[in-house]
Amino acid sequence: MTRIAYFGPAGTFTEMAARRFEDLAAAGGLTVPGVELVATERIAAASPIAALTLVADGEAELACVPIESSVEGPVTPTVDTLGFGPLLQIMAETDMPVAFSIAGRVPLGQVRTLAAYPVAAAQVREWVAAHLPVAQVVPASSNSGAAQDVSTGRADAAVTTALAAQMYDVPELAGGVADVADARTRFVLVGRPGPVPPRTGSDCTSVVLDLPSRPGSLALALAEFALRGIDLTRIESRPKRTSLGEYVFHLDCVGHIDDPAVAEALAALHRACDGVRFLGSWRRSGGPGAAPADPGDAWAWLEALRKGTR
Amino acid sequence: MTRIAYFGPAGTFTEMAARRFEDLAAAGGLTVPGVELVATERIAAASPIAALTLVADGEAELACVPIESSVEGPVTPTVDTLGFGPLLQIMAETDMPVAFSIAGRVPLGQVRTLAAYPVAAAQVREWVAAHLPVAQVVPASSNSGAAQDVSTGRADAAVTTALAAQMYDVPELAGGVADVADARTRFVLVGRPGPVPPRTGSDCTSVVLDLPSRPGSLALALAEFALRGIDLTRIESRPKRTSLGEYVFHLDCVGHIDDPAVAEALAALHRACDGVRFLGSWRRSGGPGAAPADPGDAWAWLEALRKGTR
Structure with missing residues (x-):
């Protein structure tokens, strides 16, 4: 199990x-x-x-x-x-x-109280203003708790998920509700x-870098990716909890640790950083995407120089 | 007004x-x-x-x-x-x-229902488990709404702010409550x-960079700061809403747009980026901090070369 x-x-x-x-x-x-x-x-x-x-x-x-x-x-x-x-x-x-289901025991036009997790309420505010102008929002403990609030009679309808509506047997009145499309x-x-899960050719890799605290250390770290033609897909600084004003950097890049360009970049970061935490390589959910170019030819060329066989 | x-x-x-x-x-x-x-x-x-x-x-x-x-x-x-x-x-x-006030109309030991904005509830969960083990959390619409819920009798006590407790005339039972210290x-x-507000010598500057979409463009942009000894204090990528997989970068650095090093870096970024949005220069709240070194000497030297007066 x-x-x-x-x-x-x-x-x-x-x-x-x-x-x-x-x-x-x-x-x-x-x-x-x-x-x-x-x-x-x-x-x-x-x-x-x-x-x-x-x-x-x-x-x-x-x-x-x-x-x-x-x-x-x-x-x-x-x-x-x-x-x-x-x-x-x-x-x-x-x-x-992230699109919500509006589920309830009365028709949309008769909804007077609407249970919603506050984070969800903020994401459907415009829809609710347009479709349920008189409904009073009742805070719920989660998207799922909102459906439960309807099943226990605490609210007429809920901003919830399709799954929770089904679990609590509350009919869906509207689906795919969200103010921001997509x-x-x-x-x-x-x-x-x-x-590591096997390389698929459309992967991403995530690391957390603990960099020396001096101007330029991040630029140098990013250069390890840039020089190898590796695309970054996300970067975010996060304050260290131990000392004020110091940060670690979360970097996601295109490619798999088994892609030679990514492997080289990680090895180079290991030398340059105070610490590199590898968070994994896995298949991207966005469908096919390019892997970075293989620098293998360059290594073969170098090896040939060393052996005198070029 | x-x-x-x-x-x-x-x-x-x-x-x-x-x-x-x-x-x-x-x-x-x-x-x-x-x-x-x-x-x-x-x-x-x-x-x-x-x-x-x-x-x-x-x-x-x-x-x-x-x-x-x-x-x-x-x-x-x-x-x-x-x-x-x-x-x-x-x-x-x-x-x-961010430390909360627990405010209520009954002593702590008699609290059976506790109104809390879910985000706040998550930040005091351990404290509540230790001090109010039998209290049931009732979701509130905001930290302020939680105090209002006590004043209207919907809950015995609230996770709220000192200001809201005072506004709704609900006595504070405990102050400075937070699971994560600091x-x-x-x-x-x-x-x-x-x-721009005047330079104080302990300022920060924030920009949003729209970079050409190719590997290395971020590393080059950061080099403009690194080469001038300017410390970055925050970096974050944010997806553009218009096109999937494209990002802008929010950068905060130490220094004021009137600091020559920062001014030079911004001008260089203006040349290299598809767009630079200046979000401002203002006094840092963290107390005194160093401004980047003034490259003015270098410009005076260059000017002397041009004029033949070195």
Whole structure:
């Protein structure tokens, strides 16, 4: 039995992401070395940190947590636990549209009270103003809790997920509701450090750099990627908790640790940085993407020079 | 009358920050060119975006909004509005400890229901488990709304701010409550583009870079700071809304646009980037800090060479 911890409660977008990872594995589209993804048990955790801690402590093999939202930005508790907490490794990612279901026991026109998690309420404010102008928003404890509030009679309708509406048997009145079109959240599947999932040719790699604290150290680190033609896809500074005004840098790049250009860049960073934490290489969810060019020819040329066989 | 919009409702940490800016100005510690900060009217807005929009539309002269939390990370609605919305300019910053007041009408030992904004509930979870183990958390619409919930009898106690507890006349049962010690939030005072507040010698400057989409462009941009000995204090990539997989970069550095090193770096970026959005130079709230070294000698030397007067 493989235990997957997730940021709960049941019925949230994160549980939907965990189910998608399971479906992907069942269809042969996801491999986590050393972990069977066939018989799984899902464990709801109270926060992304709690879900990741269950993996670090061996109470679960994997954790499914949100890491980035196109509207809200990085999910800092996840990012900081991966950057500063026990060593863990990202094995896979998926991204999902964040669009809500409006579910209720009365028709839309008769909704007087609307249960909503405040973060969700902020993301559907315009839709609610346009479609439910007289509804009073009642704060709920989560997207899933909002559906539960309808099932217990605390509210007429809820801003919730399709999964939670189904779990609490509350009919969906409207689907795909979001003020910002194409709002998406990226979820990662995290395990304990181990063998890296195989290179697919459309991968990304994530590291956390602890750089010497002097002007220019970040520019030099980025040059290791730039000089090898490796595209960066995300960069973010995060303050160290131990000392004010010092930072680590989260960098995501295109390519896999088995791509020679990425391997060279990581080795160069290992020499230049006070510390490099490898967060993993995994298949990008955005479909096919280029891997960095292989510098292998250059090494063959150098080897030939050394041997005098050019 | 100077109107200051802020992310409301009344009684939140953001209103406390707005009041602090007013107090600073009254004490002569804050100057915003062209804006009188003596007679002020505070306008509560429904979100950071709404507060900033009031300034852009001329409905308010200034907006006070959170921009970064040491626990939660960047406040993305603020960051993205400054990066992609109408041109605005940061005039000042302040940072405040984020520690909550527990306020209620019954003694701590008798609290059965605890109103809390979910974001706040997550930041005091351990304290509540230790001190109010039997209390049931009732979601509130904001930190201020939690105090209101106590005043209307919806809950026995609230996780709230000192200001809101006072506004709703709810006695404070415990103060300075936070699971993470030293959690802080940084607030900025934002106006329409105009003259820059005077250099103080302990300033920071913020820009948003729109870089050519090729490997190495970020490394080259950072080199403009590195080569001039300018320390970066924050870097963050933010996806462009218009095209997937393209980013802008928010950079904060030490120094003022009137520091020659910073001025040179900005001019160099203007040549190298597709676009540079200047978000302002203002006095750092962290107390005294070094300004970058003045390259003025180098220019005097060059001028002497040109004139043949060395």
